[in-house]
Amino acid sequence: MLGRISGLDSNHKGVHHWWAQRLSAALLVPLVVWFVASLVGLGGAGHGAVVAWLSQPLAASLMGLLIVVGFHHAQLGLQVVIEDYIAEGPACRGTDFAVKVLMLLAALGGLWAVARIAWAG
Numbered sequence: 001m002l003g004r005i006s007g008l009d010s011n012h013k014g015v016h017h018w019w020a021q022r023l024s025a026a027l028l029v030p031l032v033v034w035f036v037a038s039l040v041g042l043g044g045a046g047h048g049a050v051v052a053w054l055s056q057p058l059a060a061s062l063m064g065l066l067i068v069v070g071f072h073h074a075q076l077g078l079q080v081v082i083e084d085y086i087a088e089g090p091a092c093r094g095t096d097f098a099v100k101v102l103m104l105l106a107a108l109g110g111l112w113a114v115a116r117i118a119w120a121g
Helices: 013-041 047-054 057-085 090-120
Strands: none
Touching: 013 057, 047 057, 047 090, 057 090
């Protein structure tokens, strides 16, 4: 009751965040295994072979998915760190917003690079 009076009651955002982080981590496991196995298979290959590999629709799609899920998972983790170590207020919200924007830009840059390689090959 005291939490509701002071505006500190739970709005269940934490549960959603927890599940989103666990789901993204579960999705990353097979994607990272695929990526590492692909890198091992491409060991010693030249630039042309890597471009040819990434030009395949399945490889490009999985790489895009790895980028999106990886940056989303990183953003979720950084959000927890920000909320834990920066006092609630403008600095916390501003830092959280900046991290979200930077993660989005980084993911878009990665997707652009994969698309450019896939379409050029």
